[in-house]
Amino acid sequence: xxxxxxxxxxxxxxxxxxxxxxxxxxxxxxxxxxxxxxxxxxxxxxxxxxxxxxxxxxxxxxxxxxxxxxxxxxxxxxxxxxxxxxxxxxxxxxxxxxxxxxxxxxxxxxxxxxxxxxxxxxxxxxxxxxxxxxxxxxxxxxxxxxxxxxxxxxxxxxxxxxxxxxxxxxxxxxxxxxxxxxxxxxxxxxxxxxxxxxxxxxxxxxxxxxxxxxxxxxxxxxxxxxxxxxxxxxxxxxxxxxxxxxxxxxxxxxxxxxxxxxxxxxxxxxxxx
Numbered sequence: 001x002x003x004x005x006x007x008x009x010x011x012x013x014x015x016x017x018x019x020x021x022x023x024x025x026x027x028x029x030x031x032x033x034x035x036x037x038x039x040x041x042x043x044x045x046x047x048x049x050x051x052x053x054x055x056x057x058x059x060x061x062x063x064x065x066x067x068x069x070x071x072x073x074x075x076x077x078x079x080x081x082x083x084x085x086x087x088x089x090x091x092x093x094x095x096x097x098x099x100x101x102x103x104x105x106x107x108x109x110x111x112x113x114x115x116x117x118x119x120x121x122x123x124x125x126x127x128x129x130x131x132x133x134x135x136x137x138x139x140x141x142x143x144x145x146x147x148x149x150x151x152x153x154x155x156x157x158x159x160x161x162x163x164x165x166x167x168x169x170x171x172x173x174x175x176x177x178x179x180x181x182x183x184x185x186x187x188x189x190x191x192x193x194x195x196x197x198x199x200x201x202x203x204x205x206x207x208x209x210x211x212x213x214x215x216x217x218x219x220x221x222x223x224x225x226x227x228x229x230x231x232x233x234x235x236x237x238x239x240x241x242x243x244x245x246x247x248x249x250x251x252x253x254x255x256x257x258x259x260x261x262x263x264x265x266x267x268x269x270x271x272x273x
Contacts, residue, residue, distance in 0.1 A: 056088055058096040062106045066143070069107065073202075074145035077103070102158075104149050109159035111143055116161070117168045125270075126263055128172035132165060133194060133259050140198035147198035150191075166191060176270050186266060193262060200251045 011020045022028040064085055065077050079100065083090040097103050115135055121128045140147050150157060169187040178186075230239045247253065 056086065056092060056096070058106070060086070061093055061097055062103070062110050065103055065107050066110060069145045070143060074107075074148055077107075079103070105157040105159050108146065108149050108157040109161045111139055111146055112159060112165065113161035115139055117165060121168070121172070125172050125176065126267065129169060129190065129263060129266070130259065132169055132172070133190060136165060136191070136194050137198065137255055140194065140201055144198070144201040144204070147195045147202050150195055173266075173270075177273055178270075182269075190262065193258060194255075197251065197255045197258060200254075204251070 011023055013020075061082060064082055068081065068085065069077050077100075079093050079097075080090050083093055086093075097106065115138065117132055117135060122131055150159075150162060166184075166187045169190060170183040173183055173186060229235070230241060232239075248257075
């Protein structure tokens with residue numbers, strides 16, 4: 001399913017005309033502002049001497065971009081903003097990074113590269129896949145914005161360190177009689193599940209920055225409205241929703257539940273040969 005290029009929400013299919021790229025006017029406006037910010041400087045600006053860039057290189061730019069995304073979300077990252085944070089002219093950055101798309105790939109690669117999977121890892125395919133899932137989940141917890149950049153599995157980031165996770169998972173299942181295409185599908189399925197389960201982490205981080213309230217505080221403030229909704233006779237199961245169900249719906253618990261059910265399914269596949 002197509003997703004919004006800015007926030008990652010699922011898009012409704014277009015009735016006519018070109019395929020939709022954004023889920024709302026707000027995301028479309030944010031995308032426009034990002035494009036304007038990322039445009040190369042004008043001729044007049046290029047004539048202006050740039051700030052000395054001693055020590056500037058691709059790694060410095062990527063580290064600054066990751067730090068900015070951690071503080072303010074990936075929507076805050078632009079070439080112009082990074083140039084300001086680094087104290088250099090914006091055109092200096094283009095000597096090391098071709099543009100925003102390459103910067104996104106480099107950010108993903110840097111984050112995954114900071115947490116490589118161990119070699120050879122634990123014994124047994126299930127222990128290996130579980131370890132790889134928990135390591136990737138830890139990255140999404142530490143960098144909530146990461147799922148937005150890594151979630152487009154049909155156009156995966158050009159990030160060797162991310163692909164190393166895919167390769168590691170395929171090797172974990174090697175020797176179990178599965179054909180290569182199935183190994184690819186399983187490895188991508190695990191990554192896709194993790195990215196999808198992690199998207200709420202990104203939205204929660206955005207909401208917490210905007211409202212300065214946690215998910216529990218947000219729910220508590222709307223408890224009366226929720227209770228009215230749950231008394232709707234069309235919602236007999238939802239009406240039973242309480243503290244235990246709220247806890248079960250936390251992203252961490254959804255991750256745990258889904259991870260074990262996914263591994264159970266792979267076990268059934270292997271048992272069937």
